[in-house]
Amino acid sequence: MIEIRFHGRGGQGAQVASKVLAVAFFHEGYFVQSFPAFGVERRGAPVMAFLRIDREPIHLRVNIYEPDHLVVLDPTLIGAVDLTSGLKPNGWILINSYQPPEAFRGLKGFRIATVDATSIAIRHGLGSRTNPIVNTAILGAFSKITGLVGMDSITLAIREEVPGKKDENVRAAREAYNEVTAEFHSER
């Protein structure tokens, strides 16, 4: 089983990101389980969403405490929340940031990747300049760095699950796929 935790702020689409990725894995024959952190979060407040994938039916029905990978929609969460809590050693931390992965060297013992999903979203007219919707772009980057799920499945899932601007969302995901940069931080 692989467990993924999404960090974002209320309104950024962490829950939709988890659902779209779930559908992408589902199209590749996986069993999936996608859920938001069951809270009473408000717009702008730190939120989480979760995804389990497995080749077997998923019976486990509890929160994810020790994720394999993290997807971070908002870099301002680093330092603001206990981001790496429970994260397994050498797990991926995929961050939406214009900075290179080296800028996040402080997150020791994990693999870091960054993609400027905010600029990509703005270029494709997703959301507004002040509140860009980055959740589809970042999934393209996820496909590239982890190699766990194909870009075709991500594309299909976006077309099925995202209510509007389907072409723009797909293009944003493809662009993020090409632009993501990754660095392995082996030292702990």
Added chain:
Amino acid sequence: MKKVITGNQAVAYGVILSRVEVVSAYPITPQTTIVEELSELIANGRLNTRFLKVESEHSAMAALIGASTVGVRCFTATSSHGLAYMHEMLHWASGARLPIVMVNVNRAIGPPWNIWSDQSDSLSQRDTGWIQLYCENNQEVLDTILQAYRIAEIVRLPVMVVLDAFVLSHTSEPVDIPSMEEVDRFLPPFCPSYPFEPEEPKAYSVITTPEYFFEFRYKIQKAMEEVSEVSRKVEDEFYVHFKRRYGAIERYGGEKADLLLLTSGTVTSTSRLVVKKLIEQGINVAGVKIKRFRPFPAKEISEAIKGAEKLAVIDRNLSPGVGGIFAQELRAALYPGEEKPVIFGFISGLGGRDITPELIEEAIHYALSHSQPEEEILWLGLKK
């Protein structure tokens, strides 16, 4: 067609596929997305159903009582305080023998305010004359709604389909959604026994003297006693069409286990993993899922627990002053029988606290290592 959907979406699909004609509801977390989905489909003209807007859950159920009385299939959904507010009308629905189907998304009742999973809302309605069915996954949610209309319309009692807040209601997973044609073959249109004709006005549920009232209640009990057999037949038919079955209870794990773990709702799902793991470690244990709470499947459980020395029950609910409600029902159900296993009554996960595999394992190990529980109520995961 398989789709990745939430428990609440599974409910909406179940309602659409059942060709429900009237929906009335009032929003409350975590149920709201069910009626949001249905009202949107109705507003867009994609669902030929009447949506009655009301100012409260009490009125939602009152509206359905009217709709069901004149002979249409109807639906509502609620949670927690909404269900409590409906209480009077719940008695009315069963007393009037109306086959209404309602979904209750299990949520704690405040104060303190809490929106998370806890069975105390539905279980505190246990004496209202409603059949209650608890679900373990989103597929079971959809399937149970289809079955619920069949059962309700045969025994003429209302059915409450229950699912855990968030753990199912807001969790997306693959669900096989049958086609309308397939469901039509399983679920025929509702034919009321006493259809209402405007040309022939009638008064219903008028004052009934002690000379007659008693027998009305007797008949409700008799109808409840038919539920086991009717459900079995309905599920046999369901299996023919859809190749899935659930049962009033389900026993899984070791064949001749000394210790059985009894659970309901999504706790069963996680328990399956724990039981499997412990069996692999050589521990002789099995699990029993209790799906139907009302009428309580006493006979089925007595059969399933034969030979077991100990029962560990995990209740995600509390009847203050007594303990876990499933444990109490179980004690009452087993008292007349010959099998008298020791019952360990655990309370866990109140107000949505996670019931983790570690806690379930702790419960099993406690029951294995004690000949008797040290206390009437065993608190699992309580902060001390």
